[in-house]
Amino acid sequence: MSLFWRIFGLNALVLGTAAGVLMLAPVTVSASVLLAEAVVLVAGMGVMLVANAALLRVGLAPLERLTGLMTTVDLLRPGQRLTVPGTGDVADLISTFNAMLDRLEAERAASTGRALSAQEAERRRIAQELHDEVGQSMTTVLLELKRAAERAPDSLREDLRRAQETTRESLEEVRRLARRLRPGVLEDLGLVSALTALGTDLAGHTGMRVERRLDAELPALDPDVELVLYRVAQAALTNVVRHAAADRVELSLVRTGAAVELRVADDGRGVGATREGAGIRGMRERALLVGAALDVTRAPGGGTQVVLTVPAGGRPRAEAPDGGRDPSAVRR
Known part of the structure; x- marks a missing residue:
C-alpha cells in the first residue's frame, strides 16, 4: 500500500x-x-x-x-x-x-584504503630520505666538528664540543622521526616488539610512566592488521601526550576470545563533549579497513581509553597499506 x-x-x-x-x-x-x-x-x-x-x-x-x-x-x-x-x-x-x-x-573504505596506502608509501619515502640523506649529512657534520675540535685552540674547543653535542642530539631526533614514520621493528620483529619499542620511546622522551601488558601468545594476524594496530596505538599515545596532561598511560594488547583487543588508557583530563578531532577520525578510518570496532570512552579511573577490537582473522584490504610487507616477517 x-x-x-x-x-x-x-x-x-x-x-x-x-x-x-x-x-x-x-x-x-x-x-x-x-x-x-x-x-x-x-x-x-x-x-x-x-x-x-x-x-x-x-x-x-x-x-x-x-x-x-x-x-x-x-x-x-x-x-x-x-x-x-x-x-x-x-x-x-x-x-x-x-x-x-x-x-x-x-x-x-576503498577510497580510505587508497589514501592510507599513499600515505604509508609517502611515510616510507620520507623516512628513507631522512635516514639516507639528512642522517648521513649530519653524521658527516658531526665527524667534521670532532676533527675541528681536536685541532682547535682551547678557546674554541668548548664551543665546538657544544656544537658537536647539539648536532648529535639533532641526529638522534632525525633517527627517531624516521622510526616513527617507518616502523622497521614491526617489519623485522613483529607487533609485540614494535609496541614495546613505542612505549619505551614515549617514556624516554616524555617522562610519562608507561605500563605495558602485551600478550605474546597472539593469533596469527595479517600484516595489514598488525599495521593498523600499531598506527592506532601510535595515534592514541600521541593524543595522550598532546591533550591528556596525564602522568600514566596503560598500553595493552591481549587476546579476548576470537578477537584481539588493543587498549590505550591514561589518567588525564578525560574526554569532553567536543567533536572528535582528526586523530580519532583517522583511527576510525583505519579500524574500518580491517573490520575492527573502535571505542573512545572515559576510563574507569578517569582519563580516556581507546579500545580497538579486531577479529582474530581480521579483514585485510586488497592493497596493503605498507606497500605489501612480507607476511613471513619474524614475529615475537
Missing part, C-alpha cells in the same frame, strides 16, 4: 468509525444545538482527532526512524541499518536507503 492510500485509509477508518458511532448512538441534534449536544459533538471530535493522530503516528513511525538515522548516520561507524517493515512504499524507501549505506560504506 502506498503512503497516500495508507494515510487515506487511516483517516477513512477514523471518520467511518465516528459516523457509525453517531448513527448507532442515541444522540440527536436539535435545530438550535443544545449545550449537552454541543458537549457530545466536541467530545466526539476530540476522540476522533486523538484516534487519528495515534494511527498516523503508528503508520508514519518508520519514516520518523528513517529521518532520525539520516541525521545521525556516520560512515565510520558501519552497520547502522533500519529493519524493513513489510512491503510498500515505505519499505522500498528504507530498503533503498540501506542499500545506499552499503554502497557508501564500501566506497568510503
